[in-house]
Amino acid sequence: MIVMKKSLPRRLFLRGLGTTLALPLLDAMIPSMTALAKTPADPARLRRLGFVYMPMGCDVTRWTPPGANRLDELSPTLSPLASVKDHVTAITNLELQNAYPGTHATSNAAFLSAARARWTESTDYYLGTTVDQIAAKQIGQETQLPSLELAMDLLATVGQCDNGYACVYQNNLSWSSPTTPLPAEAHPRIVFERLFGDGGSIADRCAALRKRASLLDSVTEEMARLKNQLGPADRAKVSQYLETVREVERRIQKAEADTADNKLPDLDRPVGVPASYADHARLMFDLQVLALQGDVTRVITFQLARETSTRAYPEIGVSDPHHPLTHHGNDPEKIAKVAKINQFHVSLFAEFLAKLKATPEGNGSLLDHSLYLYGSGMGNPNVHDHTNLPILVAGGAAGKMGGGRHIRYEKPTPLANLHLTLLEKVGVRLDAFADSQGKVDELFDPLSL
Known part of the structure; x- marks a missing residue:
């Protein structure tokens, strides 16, 4: 005999003044019947797909697992992943042939599209629909936001940015069509309001903030x-989630308050965000955790820095700007600094994965029900090549992805093969994607070990 129980809807929101607060997956949202039947509340169907872009390639000798x-x-660069390595797969010798002739603009543009960017400095740019947007059109239609596009830098540059390519190519990871780039947001407050508030203009948001000390205060009664x-x-799960929302909001408010004391802001950094790159990145990653946990969106892209970024990283002892360092001319000291930046970026991603792993959901964790691709569209930045790309895939246990492995191809293999595979694992089936030649079957095949 099956005991039936009334369940709460998965799309349950708490509503307050200018606030729509999604909730995480609760036991009360999963009917007893889900053990026998697939329903929208089935956590196995709540898979998410995310992409994190690392600019300007890497020092492959310190990146590649031995x-x-x-x-x-x-490897030294991947060492921060130690606590989550059983959920991570490194893939060696993937390439982006359509990113050649070899530029920063095409590295960024081809990463999620695997398409050749039209060479133009004007508004007649043309690329291809990116893999995240193909997924969003199917798995993103049941959520508040079909997809979420995030970045760390202001994308104010226009015109020609790199060897005759329009700036739009390196400003935007996501394209909903070959002619429609989707701008990313770097300001945590604006992202927070998109996830939990009504948004509106800057003036509207400021007015709303003056009316209420905290987003959560307006939904206390509900x-x-x-x-x-x-x-x-x-009850414990809801309390923990809401405390996390409150803590993220507190950090955003503190960063905004600290702006007045920062006389020399980073020109790449939006006003009102944490002065430290790491604090800003952690805040953007934490917003992703909340967005996924609340099922506000199931598709996310995040650009850790813009191609040709001249950002320095004094917090890890690298005061030289990133882009010039990547043109190292085989100078060992410069290469070591590039590797240090690569490791720093990986460490922030590792912290994010650990938080997903520590967040229970359904019959596993948030990491189990997510797939994330981390990597770059450039291999060796000193020569601007697009082969032997640094690529990681994390999560996906609900899809039977076997982590803790290193897939090494003998010959260069299209990155599009991996995109096609990830799409299939979140329920989007295509015969081909861009220049794909097959799938990365080893990623989900335990017998391949």
């Missing part, structure tokens, strides 16, 4: 009423 098949030993319908485990 072993084959198993990821038993991590929260209390909801908790009366939940069991102890769900």
